[in-house]
Amino acid sequence: xxxxxxxxxxxxxxxxxxxxxxxxxxxxxxxxxxxxxxxxxxxxxxxxxxxxxxxxxxxxxxxxxxxxxxxxxxxxxxxxxxxxxxxxxxxxxxxxxxxxxxxxxxxxxxxxxxxxxxxxxxxxxxxxxxxxxxxxxxxxxxxxxxxxxxxxxxxxxxxxxxxxxxxxxxxxxxxxxxxxxxxxxxxxxxxxxxxxxxxxxxxxxxxxxxxxxxxxxxxxxxxxxxxxxxxxxxxxxxxxxxxxxxxxxxxxxxxxxxxxxxxxxxxxxxxxxxxxxxxxxxxxxxxxxxxxxxxxxxxxxxxxxxxxxxxxxx
Amino acid sequence: xxxxxxxxxxxxxxxxxxxxxxxxxxxxxxxxxxxxxxxxxxxxxxxxxxxxxxxxxxxxxxxxxxxxxxxxxxxxxxxxxxxxxxxxxxxxxxxxxxxxxxxxxxxxxxxxxxxxxxxxxxxxxxxxxxxxxxxxxxxxxxxxxxxxxxxxxxxxxxxxxxxxxxxxxxxxxxxxxxxxxxxxxxxxxxxxxxxxxxxxxxxxxxxxxxxxxxxxxxxxxxxxxxxxxxxxxxxxxxxxxxxxxxxxxxxxxxxxxxxxxxxxxxxxxxxxxxxxxxxxxxxxxxxxxxxxxxxxxxxxxxxxxxxxxxxxxxxxxxxxxxxxxxxxxxxxxxxxxxxxxxx
Numbered sequence: 001x002x003x004x005x006x007x008x009x010x011x012x013x014x015x016x017x018x019x020x021x022x023x024x025x026x027x028x029x030x031x032x033x034x035x036x037x038x039x040x041x042x043x044x045x046x047x048x049x050x051x052x053x054x055x056x057x058x059x060x061x062x063x064x065x066x067x068x069x070x071x072x073x074x075x076x077x078x079x080x081x082x083x084x085x086x087x088x089x090x091x092x093x094x095x096x097x098x099x100x101x102x103x104x105x106x107x108x109x110x111x112x113x114x115x116x117x118x119x120x121x122x123x124x125x126x127x128x129x130x131x132x133x134x135x136x137x138x139x140x141x142x143x144x145x146x147x148x149x150x151x152x153x154x155x156x157x158x159x160x161x162x163x164x165x166x167x168x169x170x171x172x173x174x175x176x177x178x179x180x181x182x183x184x185x186x187x188x189x190x191x192x193x194x195x196x197x198x199x200x201x202x203x204x205x206x207x208x209x210x211x212x213x214x215x216x217x218x219x220x221x222x223x224x225x226x227x228x229x230x231x232x233x234x235x236x237x238x239x240x241x242x243x244x245x246x247x248x249x250x251x252x253x254x255x256x257x258x259x260x261x262x263x264x265x266x267x268x269x270x271x272x273x274x275x276x277x278x279x280x281x282x283x284x285x286x287x288x289x290x291x292x293x294x295x296x297x298x299x300x301x302x303x304x305x306x307x308x309x310x311x312x313x314x
Numbered sequence: 315x316x317x318x319x320x321x322x323x324x325x326x327x328x329x330x331x332x333x334x335x336x337x338x339x340x341x342x343x344x345x346x347x348x349x350x351x352x353x354x355x356x357x358x359x360x361x362x363x364x365x366x367x368x369x370x371x372x373x374x375x376x377x378x379x380x381x382x383x384x385x386x387x388x389x390x391x392x393x394x395x396x397x398x399x400x401x402x403x404x405x406x407x408x409x410x411x412x413x414x415x416x417x418x419x420x421x422x423x424x425x426x427x428x429x430x431x432x433x434x435x436x437x438x439x440x441x442x443x444x445x446x447x448x449x450x451x452x453x454x455x456x457x458x459x460x461x462x463x464x465x466x467x468x469x470x471x472x473x474x475x476x477x478x479x480x481x482x483x484x485x486x487x488x489x490x491x492x493x494x495x496x497x498x499x500x501x502x503x504x505x506x507x508x509x510x511x512x513x514x515x516x517x518x519x520x521x522x523x524x525x526x527x528x529x530x531x532x533x534x535x536x537x538x539x540x541x542x543x544x545x546x547x548x549x550x551x552x553x554x555x556x557x558x559x560x561x562x563x564x565x566x567x568x569x570x571x572x573x574x575x576x577x578x579x580x581x582x583x584x585x586x587x588x589x590x591x592x593x594x595x596x597x598x599x600x601x602x603x604x605x606x607x608x609x610x611x612x613x614x615x616x617x618x619x620x621x622x623x624x625x626x627x628x629x630x631x632x633x634x635x636x637x638x639x640x641x642x643x644x645x646x647x648x649x650x651x652x653x654x655x656x657x
Contacts, residue, residue, distance in 0.1 A: 208399035217387020
């Protein structure tokens, strides 16, 4: 029997884009250009600057070895900035993770108006950092602070109050209060993200496991510490690592709120690098200061990659 | 050991009635299977007995005591879940011991009980492993051990075998049944698999659309189905149902054989069977075909043991017959079982 083809099948020539190596390179190119131009180049430029004595007034790259680093490290303000960066990051992340856990557990339950609460909760995250911080600047104002007003009404501040007799706390005017203020704004800003991440983690715990817990008959605390928390740990680590990066590298909060003051008591690495390098014009020292962010960021990135790989294996 | 009873139990999900007035009472130490297709309400019923779901109406009684308001842990039940629901971050040992910890038992007592349960299920050598290092069958045993270790009054099992492959499932079925006999704990077992239900249940409750269709021994369900749903849900291939003389007539494929095969020609109902296709399955041969009924042609099937060597060809017509006492009758409207009356 003869075979007849009634369809007009045409086998096309292979085009250049069918070649996986060509196509792959073309697709990757924008990302590579982006990373090289906006990440790689500035990074190596910063290393170059930090090993030189470049300033705005003398933009020649003269190699001076580690003398710029030495000058930076011996500066008291730098030491304070380094310490502050760690204090702000660690303290705010601790508070964020505890508060986000509580919020996530609460928002995981069903109640009326849940969507509204979720919406309100996400607002701080949706607000641009600078704008949100300006809002806080008003809240913490030395004269018109509504917090001061409330505390005065409650007889905590003001004449006769426990922290009186002044009717103003000067939130941004005293070193300790200024540090607390900076931490508060960081916490306010990062709670939404952490909460949303943890809520996703909670939803990922299978209903069967929750049912098993109910049948096994353990109470709230044991359920939380022995089942929920261990199962939430990987996702909690993700939330923390994000938070660390955001707090550790942030300069907007300090810049808007205190500009590092009073007397550099709230200065952090990124703001100090900015003041030194851009406002002070000492590009070499600015670059050297900024490079101190690197070890922590590298550690965080490694931790994240490990975590990602582990969750793939699981 | 305990008696579990449900009285007019109902459960709404929004507007859907998932469980619609179910009355079931187990006997002490009985193995009761809740059987139904997905969406029949069998799992919801089990979860209500467990206390994981609240009834909209009706009562649940364990040993005569109304437990509606009690949380799961106060009901003296344990449950095995379809996914086993082992705690992934705990070793098998800790998984099994978890309910005991909740009861506040000391370490030594816990250890004794864990080792006893593990020994009973043959998993003593696996106690240090985490769930992901265990096979499906091993996980199922750990889940069983965790359920067993509390010495519950009632075992609730939600499709515990459905995650096992076919070979393992048959073995596990046998073991589970043996095991239940040994410990003698009242057990309620949910499945959609009629073979599991027939093979394991002392009694089987067939559910459909939230309603209890029939509650009886596997034998009763098979021989005396209460309606067309039960008749067609049990048995493979399902019961043939045709319309004749203004009612529905049902007979099992294995009772529907070539007329020449029957030695006793009395009490035979003969059908003119137009064979369309045959299927050879080793032990059996399925013969598909058409018979004439009140509503025209109806497709039915015969299941003929391969021992019967009557030659059957597709496309030909044969006299097939079923013994009259093997035929059951159903009401045309309601599908409910009726007694045969000459019309």
